[in-house]
Amino acid sequence: MALTPPSARIWWHEPVAKVELIWITVAFLWGLVMFFMMIYWHGAGKQNLSNEAYRITAEGFTERTNAMVEQYTVREEAGYPVVHPPPGSDVYMIARLWQWWPILEFEKDQSYRLHLASLDWQHGFSLQPTNINLQVHPGYDMVVTVTPDQAGEFSVVCNEFCGIGHHMMLGKIYVK
Numbered sequence: 477m478a479l480t481p482p483s484a485r486i487w488w489h490e491p492v493a494k495v496e497l498i499w500i501t502v503a504f505l506w507g508l509v510m511f512f513m514m515i516y517w518h519g520a521g522k523q524n525l526s527n528e529a530y531r532i533t534a535e536g537f538t539e540r541t542n543a544m545v546e547q548y549t550v551r552e553e554a555g556y557p558v559v560h561p562p563p564g565s566d567v568y569m570i571a572r573l574w575q576w577w578p579i580l581e582f583e584k585d586q587s588y589r590l591h592l593a594s595l596d597w598q599h600g601f602s603l604q605p606t607n608i609n610l611q612v613h614p615g616y617d618m619v620v621t622v623t624p625d626q627a628g629e630f631s632v633v634c635n636e637f638c639g640i641g642h643h644m645m646l647g648k649i650y651v652k
């Protein structure tokens with residue numbers, strides 16, 4: 477019993493019980509299996525990681541985002557521009573305290589190179605209700621090639637705690 481002290485004072489010379497040995501072996505082997513699965517899943521697990529990242533400056537990224545917004549804004553929504561960039565193009569979304577900017581509008585079954593960068597702290601890009609999750613770091617452009625296969629309205633949620641307005645850091649992506 478773990479709640480009472482061992483009866484023998486020098487308990488560490490006692491042989492290890494069989495069940496405990498079995499348990500240690502099972503846990504160790506399972507740990508090994510999961511370690512190698514991690515490597516396997518990286519290649520074959522259809523993960524949506526950002527495989528490309530480039531060093532950028534906040535100013536440079538803002539400039540590129542603004543250029544896209546100026547050229548392809550189709551309407552406004554609650555003070556946010558809704559941008560409909562041409563299929564196949566480079567698309568930018570800024571993460572900052574506390575918003576994802578601008579709102580993007582994609583066409584179904586078309587591919588885009590989505591660039592994500594933070595202008596201040598680390599944020600987490602989580603696309604709801606799909607299982608797409610990645611970290612957005614300041615100073616880096618995280619590139620993901622996206623091909624939406626479902627029309628609808630998707631929410632971008634920040635899933636890396638980033639301060640007092642973290643829970644209000646919501647963005648939107650439309651797929652038409």
Ligand SMILES: [Cu+2]
Nearest residue numbers: 599634638645
């Ligand atoms: Cu955030």
